[in-house]
Structure formats: C-alpha cells, structure tokens
Amino acid sequence: MKHRIAFRAAAAGSAVASAAMIASLVAGGAASASRSVAASKSHALKSGQTMYFIPKDTLNPYEVIADAGGKTALTAIGDTQVVSSGTADTAAAQEPSIQTAIETGAAGIVIAGNDPQALCPELQQAMAKGIAVVTFDSDTNCRDLFINQANTAQIGESEVQILGKEMHYTGQFAILSAESTATNQNAWIKYMKIELRKPLYKHMQLVKIYYGNDNAADSLQDTESMLQAYPNLKGIISPTTVGISSAAQYLAHSKYKGKVVLTGLGLPSQMKAYVDDGTVTEFELWNPSDLGYLAGYAVAAIASGEITGKAGQSFTAGKLGKYTIINAAGGPQIVLGKPFVFDKANVGQFNF
Ligand code: RAM
Numbered sequence: 467m468k469h470r471i472a473f474r475a476a477a478a479g480s481a482v483a484s485a486a487m488i489a490s491l492v493a494g495g496a497a498s499a500s501r502s503v504a505a506s507k508s509h510a511l512k513s514g515q516t517m518y519f520i521p522k523d524t525l526n527p528y529e530v531i532a533d534a535g536g537k538t539a540l541t542a543i544g545d546t547q548v549v550s551s552g553t554a555d556t557a558a559a560q561e562p563s564i565q566t567a568i569e570t571g572a573a574g575i576v577i578a579g580n581d582p583q584a585l586c587p588e589l590q591q592a593m594a595k596g597i598a599v600v601t602f603d604s605d606t607n608c609r610d611l612f613i614n615q616a617n618t619a620q621i622g623e624s625e626v627q628i629l630g631k632e633m634h635y636t637g638q639f640a641i642l643s644a645e646s647t648a649t650n651q652n653a654w655i656k657y658m659k660i661e662l663r664k665p666l667y668k669h670m671q672l673v674k675i676y677y678g679n680d681n682a683a684d685s686l687q688d689t690e691s692m693l694q695a696y697p698n699l700k701g702i703i704s705p706t707t708v709g710i711s712s713a714a715q716y717l718a719h720s721k722y723k724g725k726v727v728l729t730g731l732g733l734p735s736q737m738k739a740y741v742d743d744g745t746v747t748e749f750e751l752w753n754p755s756d757l758g759y760l761a762g763y764a765v766a767a768i769a770s771g772e773i774t775g776k777a778g779q780s781f782t783a784g785k786l787g788k789y790t791i792i793n794a795a796g797g798p799q800i801v802l803g804k805p806f807v808f809d810k811a812n813v814g815q816f817n818f
C-alpha cells in the first residue's frame with residue numbers, strides 16, 4: 467500500500483494534513499482556513515508591561531510548554547512574563563497568584579482555571595482594577611476573553627470516535643480525567659457523552675469517570691483501580707497529558723498492554739515510547755506552545771487597548787497571524803486551531 471501522510475486533523479470535516487501542516491505545527495502556527503498568516507510587528511501593542519501567567523499548576527509539562535510559548539510572545543512585544551501558581555490543581559492554590567498580580571500592578575493575567583466559578587471574586591477584582599484577564603486551556607466564568615485550544619465539541623467527539631474505532635464499538639470503558647472541577651475537562655466529557663448517544667456506540671458503556679488531579683501518582687493509582695474494579699474494561703480515554711502518560715506507563719508494564727485501548731490528549735514527546743511499543747495507537751493534541759503564544763498576544767492586545775475582547779474584533783498574534791474573536795457559549799473566545807491525531811508514523815516528528 468502506498469504510504470500516505472499519516473498526520474491527520476481529527477474528526478469530521480477535517481482534511482488529510484499535508485507535510486507542510488506538520489512543519490507548521492512544529493514551528494508554530496498550524497494551518498487554518500479561518501485566519502490569514504502574515505508577518506506582524508504589532509505596532510499598536512505597548513511594551514514594558516507585566517503579564518502574569520497562572521497555569522493550572524507549575525509542574526505539569528503541558529502547562530510549562532504553554533507558558534514558555536507565552537513568554538516568547540511577550541518577549542517579542544517587549545513585555546515581561548511572571549509565571550505563578552501552586553503545585554496542585556486547585557482554585558485555592560491560584561488565588562494568591564491573582565492577588566499578587568493585582569498588588570504589583572500587572573497589566574494582564576492569563577490563567578488556566580482550575581474551577582469555573584471559585585476564582586471569580588479575585589478575577590473580578592482584577593478586572594475592576596483595569597487588568598486584562600484572559601483564560602486559556604481551561605475557562606472561567608469571569609474574564610475578558612478565552613483562548614480555546616480547539617473547538618470544545620470537536621475535542622470531546624473525536625476522542626470517542628477514536629476510542630470507538632479501536633474498541634470495535636464494543637465493551638466497557640472509563641475516563642481518566644484531571645481535577646473534577648476543571649472547566650475544560652468537564653466540557654470535553656460533556657461532548658463525549660453526547661457523542662456516545664449515537665446508535666453506533668450502543669454496545670459501548672462508560673463505567674466510571676476517575677479524577678487523577680493532573681497528578682502522575684494519582685493517575686497511576688486510578689488506572690490500577692479501574693482495571694481491578696472492571697476486569698472486562700476494554701478502553702480508557704484520558705483527556706489530559708498527565709493522565710494519558712500515566713495510564714500508558716501503567717499499561718505498558720502490565721498484562722493489559724495491547725488489550726485495553728488507551729487514547730486521549732497527550733504530548734507527543736511523552737507518548738512516543740508508548741506508541742512505538744504498541745501500548746497506544748492514536749491520541750490527539752495541538753501545539754501547546756502556540757496556545758500560550760496566542761494567549762500572550764491576546765492579553766497584550768487587550769492591555770494595550772487594541773481590542774476589548776468582544777466578538778468580531780481581530781488582532782494579529784505575531785507568527786500565528788490574524789485571529790477574529792467569535793461568540794461562544796461561555797462568552798467571547800478565540801480558537802487556536804484543530805486537534806491533530808498522532809500515531810506511529812508521525813509521533814517522532816514533533817518538538818513538544
Ligand atoms: C493537561 C491539562 C490541560 C489539558 C491538557 C491536554 O496537561 O489538564 O488542562 O488541556 O492536558
């Protein structure tokens with residue numbers, strides 16, 4: 467069979483990706499029909515401002531890559547980035563970082579919410595002081611703009627599509643999530659459940675959702691627990707890079723390797739070994755560095771008064787080009803691009 471480019475955009479409506487799309491994703495800036503890519507000098511952006519990046523936690527490698535992408539953008543603009551958060555994925559651990567941003571006169575906050583509502587008192591206080599508040603990765607109910615990594619429904623649906631195909635649409639499966647309050651995880655799971663209502667999946671059963679808190683030890687423990695509790699388990703979806711890499715680590719050294727299907731959202735750098743050894747066939751993600759980079763330009767655009775964060779407004783995000791804000795269920799948002807499917811043929815080609 468003729469070898470075809472195996473790097474595919476996920477879910478319905480996506481075209482088979484070209485080699486140029488891989489190169490673009492590696493270098494930053496996945497191709498997208500919804501925006502035009504042009505070099506930008508961002509004349510309207512103010513320099514010398516300080517932006518707080520508050521990830522879900524400071525240890526998660528996905529968040530570290532996203533924050534580094536944000537730093538690249540802010541450095542190009544002439545702004546300063548401060549990364550501050552706790553080491554566990556809780557709203558309480560993020561609140562002191564918001565307070566510090568307010569007290570030190572930051573111009574902007576970019577935050578991945580560990581809870582949609584619990585952070586609102588602090589974030590509202592920040593916005594009342596004129597601080598630009600951008601959410602990325604995981605939204606909150608209080609912000610100027612959300613930078614979404616990809617269409618929320620498409621992420622949830624495509625996870626189930628991949629799992630269903632690999633499970634031959636039969637058997638029990640579990641979800642290994644992150645923290646139970648994470649806005650992004652819960653939104654994706656909602657769309658997984660909607661996808662599961664289709665007749666195609668009538669012989670598949672979601673037995674339980676486990677919450678590994680984006681903690682490797684908890685996620686390993688959950689994987690062990692679900693395999694013991696459900697001896698007929700045939701599949702696992704883990705829509706978190708910490709969860710899927712921990713589950714893969716467990717499966718790879720167990721009798722379940724190659725028997726229990728595992729898919730979800732993972733970093734190719736963490737997942738390559740498990741794809742190469744046959745533990746995992748396919749998983750998805752986007753370029754987390756681009757996510758942080760886009761958030762960096764977005765917060766700078768709001769803090770500079772170039773945009774206010776309303777639907778219909780556009781701004782240029784450096785090498786990624788021009789983005790237009792859209793209206794979505796939770797308020798105005800920007801969508802970075804489409805999720806991509808990684809497999810044995812392409813997983814070694816990425817630098818994140
Ligand atoms: C984890 C985090 C993050 C999620 C990615 C895919 O690192 O939970 O929120 O978006 O995985």
